Amino acid sequence: MCAATVVDRSGVVLAMARSENAGPHTLGASQGKAFTSASARNLTSTIAKGLEANPGLADIPGYLVLAGGAPIRVGGAVVGAVGVGGAPSGLIDETCGTDAVTTVLGK
Incomplete structure (x- = not known):
């Protein structure tokens, strides 16, 4: 049970979807991850790996x-x-998102 959010290059929400039984936190989590990725132009997993060297990233609003x-x-x-x-x-989550983008863009 999950949620997905797509944002433009500025982090503005273009679309959100949530499966019926997904927890209430999943929409906010998906939006925060999309915003972070758009802002940093990177995978959030990669950003998370570098957090120890740059802990202030976690304090950026959004x-x-x-x-x-x-x-x-x-x-x-x-x-986006x-x-x-x-x-x-x-x-x-990351694999689900990247697979969906690949499917939609046909790459």
Whole structure:
């Protein structure tokens, strides 16, 4: 049971979806992950790995430094991001999001 959010390159929500039995926290988590990925132009799992060296990242308003957010690239440029929340792990969230983007973009 999860939720997914797609944002534009500025982190503005374009679409949100939640499965019927997903927990109430999953929408906020997916939005935070998408916003973070769009802002940093990177996977949130990669950002999380570097958090020890740069702990202030976790204090940026709107940032959620947990695996599950991925940038959406078209022609090499980041045009937005997807965030997924609610799977048993953030890496599963991330795979779900990146697989969905690949399917939609046909890459």
